[in-house]
Structures are given as structure tokens and as C-alpha cells.
Amino acid sequence: MGNGMARGIKQITLKSRVIIFSLWPGILGALSLLLLIGSTLAVLLRGSDALLLINELRNDSYIHRVAIFSIWQAVLSTVLSVGIAIPVARAFARQQDFIFRDLLLKLLGLPVVTPIIVAIFGIIAVYGQSGLVRATLEALGVSWNGNFYGLTGILVTHVFFNLPLAIRMLVPAWERIPSENWRLAGQLGMNTQQIFRWLEWPALTGSIPGVSAIIFLLCFSSFAVVLVLGGGPSATTIEVAIYQALRFQFDPAQAALLAMLQISICTIIVLILHRWIRVQPVYNIFSVSTNYRPDLISQGGRRFDLTLIYLTCSFVMLPLLAVIYYGLTGPILDVLLERTIWAATTRSIIIAIASTIIALLLSIALLTTSRELLVIHKNRGLSDLFYIIGSIVLVVSPIVVGTGLFLLLLPIGINFDAAMLVIILVNAALVLPYIIRTVGPALLDAGLRYDKLCRNLAINRWNRLRLVDWPIIRRPLSFALGLSASLSLGDLGVAALFNSAGAITLPVLVYYQLSAYRFDEAAVTALLLIFICAMLFVIIDKGLQKWHS
């Protein structure tokens, strides 16, 4: 019995070793991330007294105002984005034979890859105080004396970014309605309202909470938009207040306190919304699977749908066209001959590529381990844990991580190299959830479908990645990496925090030019930024897609 027991223990130990060895990439990736976030939290906790935090939360009216505004603007942005997205997504779903449908849906993907500061420039040019829309309205005799800066500007910009996102996330809901249900609706003589009530709304209720949760989180931790268009005492979010505490008041204790508040609120929100922030199955929004709809006969309905589609696309496209127009008509040569712009460009590209490579390695490590835990060891809890660790920036935002690292490095001095390293690491953590959420479902699908076959044929590790996984994840991965590179390149978050060390990036340069009212120069720099973002996206996306195993 003793021998048997000893043999059993030996087998268990051996088995554990094999498991740990096979899971090491993910464990290493998770530990690196936890170290980054953990050191941030440690610094913040050291910098902010818990009692002081509670006391300030109770008594400080500034913190009250900032926290309430952060939540309020996020709620309004979410309601507006999702509320408008529902009829527009329905219009796209209904008008499947509309000749420009796929093109316009693709164009609605542009805001996602547009650097925030560039979009803000375009939005100010079109919808701002002396923008195109106001000039047109005044020419028509309609005057509006409201202030664009503040809540209005923040909402317009958040809707600009999130309305297309919501539309693209909601359109697949219609794809999930079985074609027989449409036929049934026709057979039962349902009118448009009844079709919406019995078919479309139930399909939408599966998607709306998830879409709303993601948009709410994005708006709640929105930094650049509020920094440029808000920022006054009445329109400041916690993220911007952290930046102001560090950059303008140089009050690390206040920054740490606000960062802890941001983490606490984000944690509560994620805990409340986590069941809706799931990895979505992959659907092709450009496919046409339903060729029968009983409510397409009315010409009035079609005109209404097309009007909605054109209005939405105009709202999104006008700022982007304005960037191109003002950029091309600006002082191109003067700006391009400046040395600072090329230094900033080189820095931005290095940051984008380095952070994308780090994010790629981390995501593959986390995802393959998560998959192995689910498919082979049938441990969903541990498998989900790796997903959650990869998405940790949803709770601890890049500005918060940047603040922690800023405070960590402060005693030893923040030089150029340290600033670059921090920007790269924080950007890698920033884009990680995008890669995980885009590639995860495909990688898991490959595992569920082919795991037994791979094990049967002894296709292991590298060969499996090369021959089985790569053909399946190539498309989503190349898209996610292209997107990540352009997001890192265009990010005005942590780069703005560390620019005093000389690490000025292209988005920071646009921000400085806008702040100094050098709009002509900002237009050219913005155009250069959008051009490099697009090039980087295309090179990575198309290049990787062509790279066959």
C-alpha cells in the first residue's frame, strides 16, 4: 500500500510538472502583466492613505464633482451611441441589397483606427465653435450660442467613436435570426412594429447589454477626448484629474488618490457588467444570409432607412474629410521640414512596433495556455483567469498604470529611455484586450475542432501553431495587430504624461499645436499621423495575411 501510494504521489507530481511545463508561456505572460500592474498598485497604495482616501471621498467636493461627471458623461455617451445605433443598424440589416451597404459599413470602421487627437481636430473643424456646421447654420439664418467645449464636445466625440462601433457590433444580431423566423413572420402577416417586437428586439437584447457595457467602460476611462474638449472644473473626468494633478499641480499624493478611486470605480463597474463583457462569436457583418424579409415592400421605409444611413455616415465621414482637406491645404513643406516632426514620427513608429510585438507575444502566450486549460484540462475557471489577466487594463487603465510607473521612477529620475520603455509597456497592455478578444475565439475554435486530431497525429507546439492554428488565426490576428499598431501609434494617453522626458510622440505634437492655436500646423501633423497609422495598419494586416505557413 505504501509503495502504491508513493507511486501515486510520484505520478501526480510528474503530471503536475508536465502540466506546469506545458502551461509555462501563459504563466510567464500573466506574471509579467501582474508584475507591471502589481508594482503600479503598490506605488499607488503607498502614495495614498486608505483613511485619507475615504475622508477625501466623503468631504472633497472636487473629487465628488469629478467622479459624478466621469459617470454622467459615460452614461450619456452610451445612451446616445447605442440609442442611435439601434435604428441605424436596423437600417443596414434591412437594406441588404443597397449597393453601398458594404462600403459604408467598412467606412464606419475608420474611427476605430483614427488617432483620437486627429479625430478631435476634424470634429472641431466640422462641429466646433467656428466649424463648418455652425457656419452653414448661420448662413441659413439659424444661430446657436451654446459652447461646444465641455460636455457637448465630449458627447459629440464619444458618439463619433462609439456610434460606428455600436452599429458594427449590433448588425450581427440580425444575422442570428433564423431565416425560418422571417418566413414565419411573413406567413403570420406581421407588420414592421410586430417584426421589431417579436423578432428583432429579442435578438438585440442579447447584444445590447454587452455593447453598452463596452462603450460605457471606454467612455468612462476616456482621457484624450476629455483632456482636449473638457478639462475645465465642470468637465473633468478622473483620468484627466490624475493628469492635471501630476502635470500641473505636481501633487503625487492627489494623483495616487484619484488613481485608486478610478481603479475602485472600474472594478465595481466590471464586476457589475462582467457577464455582458464576454468574447463575442465571430460573425461576418458583410454576409447576406437572409434573402426574405416581409417588411421591405414599403418605399417610405426604404427612404427612411437610407436617410438614416446617409446621415450617420456623413456625421462620421465629415470630420475625417476635414482632416484631409485642411491637411492638404496647410503649410505642408514648413511642417515637414521641421526636425521635431521626424523625431516624433520615428519615436511613434518605434513605440507602435515594439508595443505590438510585446502584445503579440503576451497574447499568444495567454491564449494558448487558456485554450490548453479549457480543451485539455477542462478547467474553465483557470482558463478564464488568463483571459481576465489579459484584459486587466479595463480595470487598471493605462493612465493609472502610467501614474504608478511615473511615481515609481520619480525618485531615480525619468530619463528618455525610461520614458520610452514605460510608454511601450503601457501601450502593449493597452492593446492586449483588442488582440485577445479578436484572436481568442478563432484560436479556441481551432483547439476545439482539431485538438484530438492533433494529439492523435502528434502535431505539437510549433508544428501545431504553424500548420493548424496559423491558417485559422491569420486573418483575425493580422487585423488585430494592424489595429494595435495604429492604436499605439495614435495614443495620447501615457505619452502625454511622460513627454517632459523628451519622448514627444506625433499625437502629443498635434495636441501641443492645437493647444497653442497653431491649427494650420496641427492639420498637417494630423494628416501625417493618420497617413502613417493607415500605412502601418495596411502593411501589418495585408502583409501577415499573405504570409502563409
Add this chain to the structure above:
Amino acid sequence: MAFLTIDHLRFLYGSWQLSVDATLKENSCTAIIGPSGAGKSTLLSLIAGFETPKKGAIYIDGTNITSLPPGKRPVTMLFQDNNLFAHLSLFRNIGLGRDPGLRLSPSDHSSIRQAITEVGLTGLENRLPHAVSGGERQRTALARCLCQNRPVLLLDEPFNSLDPAARQEMLILVNQLRHDQHLTVLIVTHNPAEVAKIADSAIFMCNGNISECGDINELLENPKTPELEHYLRSPNA
């Protein structure tokens, strides 16, 4: 006397063409058989109004229904899957057959209860579709068809996903309802021998045309065309 007349019906799908001419008697049960891609389901879709013919007309009881939308046709159809709305109880799913807005009058309620009894679903009406068996789901869909009070019932391989015993049970139920409600039934099937127990006639379709039609037993026992002979010998039939 012809009840359902399909008059020189033509339908194009790319280069593929369906061309059908047929008449069916009132209260009859006709099996539509044929290989995959022969046009069986397309024919049902044309009769139900989900597809628009290029030429020809469909008459039911002397009325041309070709230009009517599906909801206005005296026809009801049962599909292979997704006959029910997953988020509605069986009762509400059946109720949609009375009013698509579910504003049900007391007489609607009694019609629904009667249909539930007729298809043997008493006691299950408050359940959601996922909480009942495949056979019970198809019974629910059949009950809704009954509530619609439409004289033509089209069945597009509706019992394929059921086990043989449940399939048999459903066919017996359809036959009983046909007689009780005076329905004219068209059933697409890949199992002609099974349907022969309730069908009076059969239509064999091949490449978008009716290749043979007549008494079902006669057709199955003495196929006149090599296509039907080949089809009946195939493992699918």
C-alpha cells in the same frame, strides 16, 4: 375538382430553372419527393409566397394568390427547424397564429386551448421551446398552423430531426388533422415509404421539373422513369 392549381409556374435562380404545372384535390395529401436540388423546397416557397415566380400563377379554390404576400395567402407552412420563437412560451407561440400582435380575445384563447388539446400538448403550454422535446416543438408549430385556419398546409421536411417513432406519431397526427380540419397537405420528404402511409399521391421532381406524378404506391412500386428508379434505389430515399 382541383383545389390547388399550379399553372405553368416558372422560377429562375441563376441558370437553374423550375418549371411546374400541377393540380391537387381538396383534402388530399401529396408527397413531394426527389433528389437534393430538384426544387422541392423552392416549390413550397413559391406556394407560400417566399419566392416570386417569373411566370405562371397559383390558384387556391379558384382564387389567384400569386401576387399576395405570405401573410395573406390561405397557406401555412412548417419548416424543418426554427418554427418557434425561442423566447416565447408554447402558448404565446401558438397565439401568434391568431394575432401577430398577441392581443388575444377570449375566443382566441379557446381556439388556442383547443389546438393544444388536439396536438396533445396539454400541460406544457407555459414552457419555453428549449424546455420541451423536438417532437413537442413540432406539435406546437402544428397547433399554430391549426389556429391560423388556413386550408393548405405545407410541410418542408418538418420531422426529419425526430426519431422514427416520433416521426411516425407526427405523421399520424398530421393525417388526423387533415381529416378533421379538411386540410390539403403537401409534404416534402426524403422518406417516401414512411409518408406513403398517409399520402394519397406523390410528385417526383427532378432538375426543377415534375418528372412523374400519380398515386404514391403506384409510383413507388412501378417507377416509369429511370430517374425515379435510380432515386428510389439510392440510400437517401
